Amino acid sequence: DCELIRRVAASRSTAVSIRNIRGHRSTRRGRASTREGTLRLVGGQSRNEGNVEIYHAGKWGSICDDEWDLNEANIVCKSLRYELGALRATVNSEFGRGRKLIWMDNVYCNGNETHLHHCPFDGWRMHDCNADEAAGVVCNNMKIFTSFSDRQNDNSISNEIDEIESKKAKERRNMNENSKTASIKQILKSSLILSDSKLSILTNDKLKLRIAGGRHKLEGRVELYIDKEFGWGVICANGWGIFEAMVVCRQLGLGHAEHAVQSPYFGGQNMSYILNGVKCRGHEASLQECTVHEFGSVTCSRNHHNIAGVICAKELPDLVLDANELESSIYLEDRQMVMLQCAMEENCLSTSAYSINFNDFSWLYETRRLLRFTARTANLGTADFRPFLPKHVWQWHACHRHYHSMEVFAHFDILNSEGKRVAEGHKASFCLEDNSCVDDIKPKYKCANYGDQGISVGCTDTYLHNIDCQWIDITDMPPGMYHLKISVNPEFKIAELNYDNNAVICSFLYNSVSARVWNCTSTRP
Known part of the structure; x- marks a missing residue:
């Protein structure tokens, strides 16, 4: 036994x-x-x-x-x-x-x-x-040695690793030094690991780009042309996202990126992969300015099922947060748990609130310290901002008595001087509607009665400071100097003209009895 x-x-x-x-x-x-x-x-x-x-x-x-x-x-x-x-x-x-x-x-x-x-x-x-x-x-696969004998036993492996890394580093230096005279044909016959070097180093800015296989000229798989002998090739879509798609659409004069595609939907299964691990910031004028991890005869994960593509659009929304409203509306509130039941259901409190002994009746009268503020978001783009989820899967929130069309529309974070979160960043679900509009624009979207949701061009959606979950729970945070960061559309789920104004980061002083926010600047989430 x-x-x-x-x-x-x-x-x-x-x-x-x-x-x-x-x-x-x-x-x-x-x-x-x-x-x-x-x-x-x-x-x-x-x-x-x-x-x-x-x-x-x-x-x-x-x-x-x-x-x-x-x-x-x-x-x-x-x-x-x-x-x-x-x-x-x-x-x-x-x-x-x-x-x-x-x-x-x-x-x-x-x-x-x-x-x-x-x-x-x-x-x-x-x-x-x-x-x-x-x-x-x-x-990090480096080993932690508990004794000198362990380190000695591992010396042979470490030496082999050092030799391999040294060889790779030498190859990269030689490639950078000789990139202007190197033969693209030689490179394409093998795979070259670039450690995220700029593509222009290899192609001497002669790379040709196009999209093909789409139903119209604004969509398709991304194809690259480097040499007559090898013809056109495709990009492995590992890590391919909206920022890379933005650069492709801009370079081809097709407007802005609406979607980044990772699939063989636009064809290209019989073409060779030329690039892998393309990374862009979204500001680049061409794909050559982006970094690439692997170039040449690339082996793509799950071959023929991961081809990079784009869907471009001429018009897109552009959300901008109102920093002045944030600065002027912020304040502290101590609220008892008995008044936070809806908030607990929506995970709007920090973890310590859920570790309370609920068998003790007095838990209802324990208090949480909340940093409250108003978030006002304007759409300054050229198209309405609409939820990407279809209406039939919107979530009904009984406490708020309306549907939330986006699971995460905003992030609320408090950061220390090192950029680390010190208060649990709250992920806010939102109902999107036109609260106020400029000029002669009439509000189009309303949350009530299962109405259509969104933010029209020229309109703003305002979540007032007194609404449930419009806060950060700072009960466990010590007083001090911090940074407050508020972001909208933080996961880039919906395409926009520009993401650099989707967040504001502010200086934040908390001294136990009051809170002050100033010096807010726009940034990317």
Whole structure:
């Protein structure tokens, strides 16, 4: 019996051991032995990187990249026994398109959790994402040595790694030095890892660009032309997002980016991949100014199913926050828990509010300190701002007595001098409507009676300071100097003309009895 117990324990340990799995196949035996909440990485070129998948209810599923940052990435990597945590968090399906089954969205960790599913999130399979928004990580695979003998035993491996890295660095230096005379043909016959160098270094600014395969001239797969012998090629869409699409549409004179596509919808399955890991800021005049991770004979994750494409548009909305309204409306309020029941249902309070002993009747009279303010958002673009979710999936909020058309419309964050969040950033669901309009523009959108929602061009949507959840819970935050950051459309779910005015960041002084905000400037979320 003891031997049997040991075998069962060993098999369970093996089942939850950390390994990188590149595919989605799993045997019946594997499913039976996999524990609830097990994590794995898929699609990466090495064991320490990939999209994150979690095992729940007998199935593997992806995690949406909304709210995904180093806090969540560190918990994933440490769960996978990378003791030094994460080097970076990845978004936009950087390691290939995720699964259709998405288990988690809006995961928000404070860094103290022992497992990812211990963090607050929207609920299993509750999300507003697609396969293009898979969250991933790159873990720090450096070893921590507990003794000198351990380090000696690992010297041979370390020396090999050092030699490989030195060789790669030398190749990159040679490539940069000889880029003007290097043969593109030679490069295209092999894969060159560039460590995120500018594409113009390789192409000498002679790269040709077009889109093809669309139903009209404003959409299609992105194609590149470098050499007659190799013809046109496509881009692997790992990490392809709205900022890269913005640059393509601008370069081709097609207006602005409405969607970034990661699929073979526009064809191109029989074409060669030339680029992988393209990263743009969105301001670049051409794709050559963006960085690229891999160039040449590129192997794309899940080959022929991850082709970069774009859908361009001539007119788009442009949201702008009213910084003056924010500065003039901010104040503190101490409110008892008995008056915060709706707010608790919508997760508008910090984590400590949910750890109260609810068996003690006095919890109703405990107080939370709230930083309250008005958020006024104007649409200064050329098209109406409309929710991307169809009307039939809008969420009814009984406390507010109306539907919320966007799961996350705004983020409220307080940052310290190092840029780290010190109060839990609140993710606000919103009902969007025209509260006031300029000139002769008539309000078009109303929340009441299941009306159409949005913000018309020339109109503003105002969430007053006295509305539930229009606050940040700062109960656990010590007094001091901070920065307050308010963002709208923070996850870039809806395309806009410009994202650089979607947030304001302000100096914020909190001295226990009062709050003051000043020096607000516009920035990107």
